[in-house]
Every structure is written in structure tokens, then in C-alpha cells.
Amino acid sequence: MHLKSKPATPARLAHPASVFLALTALLALTSGLAACDGLSAQEDSGSQSAGHDQAEGHGHDDGHPHADTNEEDHEGHDHGAEETGDEGHAHGGEEAGHEGHEHGHEGPIRLSDEQRKEFGITVAAAETGAVTDSFTLPAEVHYNGDRLAHVVPRVSGIATEVNATEGDDVKKGELLAVLDSRELADAKSDYLADVERESLQEISFRREQQLWDKKITSERTFLDAKSALAEARIARRGAEQKLYALGISKDQVVNIKNEKDTVLTAYALTAPFDGHVVKRHITLGEYIGADRQAFAVADLSSVWIDLSVFPGDLDRIEKGQTVDILDDQGNVIAQETIAFVTPQIEEGTRTAIARIIADPVGGRLRPGMFLTARVTVDSGQDAVKVPRAAVQTIEDKPAVFVETDEGFEPRNVTLGPKGENDIVIAEGLKPGEKIVTEGAFTLKAEMSKGSFGGHHH
Missing domain, CATH: 2.40.420.20 (conserved putative lor/sdh protein from methanococcus maripaludis s2 fold)
Structure with missing residues (x-):
């Protein structure tokens, strides 16, 4: 059995009066909540305002009103200005016056x-x-370079005699040593041969000249004899000059033909002038070449004193100035005159040389000594x-x-x-x-x- 269902009926709508009442209640509730929020905000604002007033009261009401504090601050500022400004100005003026007084007394x-x-x-x-002024320069004593001879043999050879040693006083021409030299023997032999050749050519020429005068010989033969004589003379003169170059004197050359054969090899080393043997580099039996010094001979009657002049002092140094020579104790040994000043600056020392030619003062100025030179200049x-x-x-x-x-x-x-x-x-x-x-x-x-x-x- 089937029952038919009843169709659904629509819901009943609310009564208009009920809706109005509900809306009214909702509005009332909303207004109440808004009022509560406003009250709460007002309470919070009041609390903050009270805290601010309390803070200001602590800052200004603690027996010092705000206006009074400003006045005190202003008074303090004025007082500071008076003390700092006035006192500072007064003190500064006094110091300024004092400083000005230091620079000059009015x-x-x-x-x-x-x-x-x-x-x-x-x-x-x-x-x-x-106005005179003096300054000092370092100085050193040297041998007089113009009177210092390095005796070197002009031929090589072996020393057969050594007659001088260091410290000896020698005279000009005095024998110092003798060398046995093959080179010298060859030169003398060549000279003797050329002398003989010249003599023979001269005899031949004279004979041909006699024949030519008698018209017995031809002109060509006569001229050949004349030419041969001229060549012989040139050869002899060349050999003679070679001996002179080897240090053989003219008298010795003339006497060569009278010498024994053993003497032809003997080469004599002699002193060039009066002096003192200051160095010897030769011993008996030693071979010595033509480029090696055998002796050094110095004339000690004068010495050189070289002053080292710095560039800054060059304008105060000139030839003819008088110089005091001082020893290491500052005592004046001698007064000398500057002979010349070198125009160039030495590369190694960066100084110029002012040279004095001096008397050795009885041996008080010895080569190798270091001294002090005192130069005196004036305004002129x-x-x-x-x-x-x-x-x-x-x-x-x-x-x-x-x-x-x-x-x-x-x-x-x-x-x-x-x-x-x-x-x-x-x-x-x-x-x-x-x-x-x-x-x-x-x-x-x-x-x-x-x-x-x-x-x-």
C-alpha cells in the first residue's frame, strides 16, 4: 500500500514585529560595547597623563619651578660669561702685553x-x-815629486853588483848597481861593426875619388862608392844614438872600441842627482827587466805638503796665502806659502789639492806624516x-x-x-x-x- 506523501509546506516567516525587536536589541548591545571601549581608552589616557605630570613634577616641582630654573640657568650663563669672558679678557690682555714685552722693550x-x-x-x-777668520784643513807630507827619481834600467840583465841600499846618501853619477846585459852587448857590437864599416867605406871612397880625378874610373863607380860611404855613416850614427838611448854617455861611446869583451855586457845604474836612496828593489844575482824600478832616489832638501780642500772652502783658498803647519799637539811647526791649487776635484776624495813646497825643518816634516794646516783669511x-x-x-x-x-x-x-x-x-x-x-x-x-x-x- 502506497501512501502519498504530502507536499512540503514552506517555513513560516517571522513576524515583522519580532524582527524589529531583535534589531533594536543588537544595536543596543553594539552601543554598549563601544561605550565600554571608550571608557577604557579614556582611563589609559588619564593614566599616561598622570605619569607625565608626575615626571614633570619631579623635574620642576621639586622645590624648583620651571621658570625659576630657566632664570637660574640664564644667571649662571651670564655669570660664566662674566667670569670667563672678563677674566679671560683681562688675563689674555695681560699675557698678550707680556708676550709683546718679550719681543722688545719700548x-x-x-x-x-x-x-x-x-x-x-x-x-x-x-x-x-x-776681520780675520781661520779654518783648518787636513794635510799630508809627500816627497817632492819634482825631485824624486825612480831609477829604472834601460836594458834587462842580471845584477852583478849592488852598491847602494835604502838610507844611503848618494851623489849625482854615483854607481848604484851593475847589470850583465846581453842586450847592451848586442847594441855595442852593432855600433863597433858600423864604425868599422864606415871606416872601410871611407877608404874605398877616397880611392875612387882619386881615380875619378885622374879620369881613370867611371863616374858610376865613383858615385857608388860615395853612396856606400853615406849609408855606412848613417848606420854608424844610428847605432851610436841607440847607445845614447840606453844611457851610455858620449865619452863611454868613444871608448867602447878600447873596452875588453867582458865590459861590453856591463850596464851601470847611476844616481840621477844628489839625494837619498828611499827604496831599493834589486838584489845581487837577480834578473831585472827594463820596465822594473831598481831604486828610488829623493832629494830631501824640500817636501810637498798637500792640503785637502773641500769644495765649500775653495773660494777662500788661493795661491800665495800663508798657512800655519800644526803638529798633532796643535803646535806651529812652520809657516809656509801655498804654491798652487789644483783646478780639478779628485774623484775619489771629492777634494781639491792646495800644494805647499816646504823646507823639511830639520826633519820635522817627513814624508808620510799627517798634519793640520791652519789657513787665515781676512775681509780685505x-x-x-x-x-x-x-x-x-x-x-x-x-x-x-x-x-x-x-x-x-x-x-x-x-x-x-x-x-x-x-x-x-x-x-x-x-x-x-x-x-x-x-x-x-x-x-x-x-x-x-x-x-x-x-x-x-
Whole structure:
């Protein structure tokens, strides 16, 4: 049995009045919540405002109102300005005045006799004259190079005699040694052969000349004989000159033909001038070549003293200057004159050489000695000069203290050449003006302190 289902009926719609009431209730609830949120925010804002007031009360209400604090700050600022500004200005002005006083004392400086004595002030008139200065240079003594001979044989050979040794005094031409030389023997033999050849050619020429005069011989034969004689003479002269070049004297050459055969090999080494044997490099039986020194002979009647001149001193060194030669104790050994100054600077030492030719002073100047040379120079003309101690630097300028009727006044001057003890015043001072020669530094120091005129610190 099938039952028919009833069709669904639509839901009943709410009554309009109920809907209105529900909406009204919802709006009321929403308004209440908004009111609660606003109250909470107002409470929080009030709390923050109270905390801020409390903080400001701590900062301003702690017995010091805010306005009063500003006034105190302002007063403190004014007070600081007065103390700092006024005191700083006053103190700064005083210091500035003091510093200005250090650079120069305004007006003449008056000193009593007691103050002059206390400060050691000495016054003298400015003088005129040449300013001298001296400086020292290193010096070394050498043999006189113009009187030092290195005796070298002109032929090689073996020493058969050695007659001199170091320390010997020798005379010019004195025999020093003898060499046995084959080279010399050959040269003498050639000369003797050429002499004989010339003699034979001369005999032949004379005979041919007689025949030519008698018209017995031909002209060609006569001319051949004449030419052969000329060649023989040239050969003999060449051999003779070769002997001269080997150191054989003219007299010895003439006597060669009378010498024995053993003498032809003998070569004599002789002293070139009077002197002293300072070196010997040959011994008996030793072979010595023509390029080797056998002896050194020096004339000790004079020596060279070479001064090493630095480039900065070259303009103060010249030929003819007088030089004091000092030993290692500073004592003057001799006074000598500069003979010449080399124009070039030595590459190794970077110095020039000023040479003195000196007497050995009885052996006190010996080659190899190191000495000191003192050179004295002057300004070359008369000028106003003052002691070095009289010149002081005031405000970065040279000055001297001049005595006037009112007292001492510092005066700027222009300096000229400086000497060992004096300085030339080029401008600013006249001869005869009275200046402080001793105690000028003390006077400058006391002036800078303001000790004069009642200005003390």
C-alpha cells in the first residue's frame, strides 16, 4: 500500500514585529560595547597623563619651578660669561702685553751702576778694521815629486853588483848597481861593426875619388862608392844614438872600441842627482827587466805638503796665502806659502789639492806624516766690526745694543763677513758709537723678562 506523501509546506516567516525587536536589541548591545571601549581608552589616557605630570613634577616641582630654573640657568650663563669672558679678557690682555714685552722693550733701557756690574755689562766704541777668520784643513807630507827619481834600467840583465841600499846618501853619477846585459852587448857590437864599416867605406871612397880625378874610373863607380860611404855613416850614427838611448854617455861611446869583451855586457845604474836612496828593489844575482824600478832616489832638501780642500772652502783658498803647519799637539811647526791649487776635484776624495813646497825643518816634516794646516783669511778692507758676542737676535733680526744718553737701545744691523772673533757690520752702525760688547745676551734676556721699568712677573 502506497501512501502519498504530502507536499512540503514552506517555513513560516517571522513576524515583522519580532524582527524589529531583535534589531533594536543588537544595536543596543553594539552601543554598549563601544561605550565600554571608550571608557577604557579614556582611563589609559588619564593614566599616561598622570605619569607625565608626575615626571614633570619631579623635574620642576621639586622645590624648583620651571621658570625659576630657566632664570637660574640664564644667571649662571651670564655669570660664566662674566667670569670667563672678563677674566679671560683681562688675563689674555695681560699675557698678550707680556708676550709683546718679550719681543722688545719700548724705550731706552736704563741701568744703574750696580745693575751694570750685576749683569756684567761692558761698553766699548765700535772700531774699524779688517776681520780675520781661520779654518783648518787636513794635510799630508809627500816627497817632492819634482825631485824624486825612480831609477829604472834601460836594458834587462842580471845584477852583478849592488852598491847602494835604502838610507844611503848618494851623489849625482854615483854607481848604484851593475847589470850583465846581453842586450847592451848586442847594441855595442852593432855600433863597433858600423864604425868599422864606415871606416872601410871611407877608404874605398877616397880611392875612387882619386881615380875619378885622374879620369881613370867611371863616374858610376865613383858615385857608388860615395853612396856606400853615406849609408855606412848613417848606420854608424844610428847605432851610436841607440847607445845614447840606453844611457851610455858620449865619452863611454868613444871608448867602447878600447873596452875588453867582458865590459861590453856591463850596464851601470847611476844616481840621477844628489839625494837619498828611499827604496831599493834589486838584489845581487837577480834578473831585472827594463820596465822594473831598481831604486828610488829623493832629494830631501824640500817636501810637498798637500792640503785637502773641500769644495765649500775653495773660494777662500788661493795661491800665495800663508798657512800655519800644526803638529798633532796643535803646535806651529812652520809657516809656509801655498804654491798652487789644483783646478780639478779628485774623484775619489771629492777634494781639491792646495800644494805647499816646504823646507823639511830639520826633519820635522817627513814624508808620510799627517798634519793640520791652519789657513787665515781676512775681509780685505777696513769696515766697522764688533765682537761676535755683541750681536744678538731680536725679533728674528740681528741687533746690537747701542748706548745713548737715555740708556741702551737695541738697533737692527746688517751683517757682513764673519771672522773668528769679530763680525763686520755692513749697515746700521757707525765707527765710534758705543755698544755693549759683553753682557748683551744677559741684557736681552732681562729685557724680554720685562725686568726694567718696573715690569715684573
